[in-house]
Structures are given as structure tokens and as C-alpha cells.
Amino acid sequence: MTFAIAPMSAEHVPESAALLDRWYGRARRPRGYAGVGGRGAAAPDHDGEAVISALLGAVGAQSALARDSRSRLAGYLIAAPTEGLGDERPDDHGHAGSALVGHGGHALHPGQETAVLRELYAAVSERLVARGRLVHHVWLPADDTVAMAWFRLGFGLEQLRGLMPVRATGRQPRGVEGLSIRRAGPADLAAVGRMAADAAAHRRQAGMFQPQPEDVLIRQRLRYADALADPCCGAWLAVRRGEEAGMIVLTPAPPGPFIPEATAELAEAYVEPSSRGEGVSRVLLATALAWAYGRGYRQVAATWPTASRLSAGHWPSLGFAPVAYRLCRVLDPRVAERD
Known part of the structure; x- marks a missing residue:
């Protein structure tokens, strides 16, 4: 299957937020997920459109979206430079060469995760590397299907976030x-x-x-x-x-x-x-x-x-x-x- 890859812009935010909500809200909803698109118990500042807009507007953000042969949105990916991931510890690789796909920074059409992500990451990572960003982080739901798509791109599991x-x-x-x-x-x-x-x-x-x-x-x-x-x-x-x-x-x-x-x-x-x-x-x-x-x-x-x-x-x-x-x-x- 082939996909058409293009940069994201503000006009793509609504359909990207809808994909994000459908992706997180599917049958294998991660435990503890509070909702992104407004249907769950999430706080207003975690509305899907607001989350994606903030990520897309970050300084130096690199993005891409994929459409299938029928022009349907198959996925999107947003990565932004970061000098640290929030806890001021060097194990975050928090230096001038890092980039982060934050929560809400990607969503993929179920069943096409591996193929879509491969194309999206190739486009976004090329731009990151050209800017000297050689350490790439991703936060994602505790979903093994999606994690496997990232593993096949050379990523490793570094941290777990748990809830009790x-x-x-x-x-x-x-x-x-x-x-x-x-x-x-x-x-x-x-x-x-x-x-x-x-x-x-x-x-x-x-x-x-x-x-x-x-x-x-x-x-x-x-x-x-x-x-x-x-x-x-x-x-x-x-x-x-x-x-x-x-x-x-x-x-x-x-x-x-x-x-x-x-x-x-x-x-x-x-x-x-x-x-x-x-x-x-x-x-x-x-x-x-x-x-x-x-x-x-x-x-x-x-x-x-x-x-x-x-x-x-x-x-x-x-x-x-x-x-x-x-x-x-x-x-x-x-x-x-x-x-």
C-alpha cells in the first residue's frame, strides 16, 4: 500500500483530532485513558484539537500526514525539538540533539500502523536529522500493537508510566x-x-x-x-x-x-x-x-x-x-x- 505524504498545517487539525480520538477510543482502549477528543473525563486543556494545535505550533516542530489511495487520512506525526523532557535528568537525553513526539503527537489508522508509521517517520526524521536532532523520543499509549510499529523502526522501550x-x-x-x-x-x-x-x-x-x-x-x-x-x-x-x-x-x-x-x-x-x-x-x-x-x-x-x-x-x-x-x-x- 502506498501513501501520499505531506506536511501538516492548521487546516488539518480537526480531522487529525478525530483520528486521534478514534484511535485512542478503539476497543483496546489503554487503561487509565481519560479521553482526548472530549468524550471522556479529560480536562478541557486536553481537547484533541487543542493538543494537536499546541504540538504543531511548537518552535521547530516537524510534521507529516499520510493519505491513502482514496485520500482518507491514514495517520499523522508531529515531533518537536526539546532540550529536556521535564525532570531535569540527563537520562532523558535532554540536550540540544533531542526531539520528542509527545502525547497526541501521532495517530495511526488501526490495522495500518506499521506501514503508515514507516512513511511518516521517514519524512519527519529526515528533517530532524538535517537539524542535528539525533535522539528521538516518543510517548504513546501502553499499546503493544502500536509499540511494535515503533520497535520495527529501531526504537526501544525506555520507560513505563503506570497508574494505580x-x-x-x-x-x-x-x-x-x-x-x-x-x-x-x-x-x-x-x-x-x-x-x-x-x-x-x-x-x-x-x-x-x-x-x-x-x-x-x-x-x-x-x-x-x-x-x-x-x-x-x-x-x-x-x-x-x-x-x-x-x-x-x-x-x-x-x-x-x-x-x-x-x-x-x-x-x-x-x-x-x-x-x-x-x-x-x-x-x-x-x-x-x-x-x-x-x-x-x-x-x-x-x-x-x-x-x-x-x-x-x-x-x-x-x-x-x-x-x-x-x-x-x-x-x-x-x-x-x-x-
Whole structure:
């Protein structure tokens, strides 16, 4: 099957938004999807046309749409340069050579995903590479059919975003001998910051191998200063024999098409190596969830690296169900050396 490929413009936004809504709303709707085109529970700022217009209007955005032999819209793709993906960590490849297909930045006609995406990506990526953008990221629904189309283009699964419900009551984890949990406040910034920096430093290890320069670790030590003083956020320290054994931080979740209203973000969690495997994180999470329910939160979202030996199996086992994938492709820099 052949497709006619052309750049997108504002006149294509309505039909692209309709395709996006049909794509996300099909039978295999991703768990946690709140609606993009206005039919679900999404906030007004996540209306499909508004989302696509914002992506299309980003500085340096590159776009393409595909039409089949009968001139029907078969798919579209929008990628924009980015100097970072929002969390100020170098594992996002957040530098002058990166680009991102954000949520809502692509939709494909069901059954034609692989063929359509191949043509769209060829057109958009050629322009990105010509501008020195050699690290390409994609956020997409946790949909294996669509992910496979990206995998066939050389992308790999880098992060999972998961969601779990917050209920009024639930099975409480067994206690940990000698462990106590207390709410953390501004005076605990040093302890919370130290463990946040240790969590970041752990990303240097196998199999993540993500660089964490010292300036990043310094920022991590101060990252949660505002959260510790914000009543909409919650942080707790696990203490054992007078020493900090772990911590957890919840913040309001950033809005998005896969994040319903009243969602808290599991912004940080860490357990000291000497206390791992004993259930400390389960006790911390149960404490945080009880507080979250009382504050009106009804879901908790978390994001974790798929290559992490500590996180990849741990968070799903606690009840976080994947709702979104982040994929990445790093191109050989020699392609930019061509005449």
C-alpha cells in the first residue's frame, strides 16, 4: 500500500483530532485513558484539537500526514525539538540533539500502523536529522500493537508510566521489625535530598547506565524543598534504629491524556540498600496512599526505567498498571557528518 505524504498545517487539525480520538477510543482502549477528543473525563486543556494545535505550533516542530489511495487520512506525526523532557535528568537525553513526539503527537489508522508509521517517520526524521536532532523520543499509549510499529523502526522501550487506584481501605502490608514512619517536612530536606541523590546515582549502574553528573546530584538534594512545605504534597521517612531507612514523596500529578483528575505523582521513592527486601517500600507506599485518599486523590501515577533491576518488577508488583510507554532511538552521530 502506498501513501501520499505531506506536511501538516492548521487546516488539518480537526480531522487529525478525530483520528486521534478514534484511535485512542478503539476497543483496546489503554487503561487509565481519560479521553482526548472530549468524550471522556479529560480536562478541557486536553481537547484533541487543542493538543494537536499546541504540538504543531511548537518552535521547530516537524510534521507529516499520510493519505491513502482514496485520500482518507491514514495517520499523522508531529515531533518537536526539546532540550529536556521535564525532570531535569540527563537520562532523558535532554540536550540540544533531542526531539520528542509527545502525547497526541501521532495517530495511526488501526490495522495500518506499521506501514503508515514507516512513511511518516521517514519524512519527519529526515528533517530532524538535517537539524542535528539525533535522539528521538516518543510517548504513546501502553499499546503493544502500536509499540511494535515503533520497535520495527529501531526504537526501544525506555520507560513505563503506570497508574494505580487509591482506595479508602485495603490490605495493609506486614510491619517491618523496628521500623517507624514519620511525616517529613522542610526540616528534613537534607535527609530527603540525600536519598533522592542516591536514587539518581543508582541510575549509573547496570543495566540502566545513565549518566548522572555531579551537578544533577546537587540539584536532586534540593529538588523537593518546595514539596516538603506544600500541603498538597506528602513526604515520609522510614526510620530504623535511629537511621533513615527510606523515603517516599507524593506530589500532584501533571495533567495529561492518561492521567485522570485527582491523581498524585509518586515523585520519588528510595530504600537504603541495607533495608531492601524487607517490605520497607510497601509500608511507605501504604502510608502515602492512606494520606492521598484523605487529600482527595483517587489515583497514583509513577514512571520508572524499564532497565532498572529495582524498579521494573517492583512497581508493577505493587499494583501500578502501565498506561503509557516512552520509547527512544539514539542515531549514530556519523549520519550528521554526511556532505
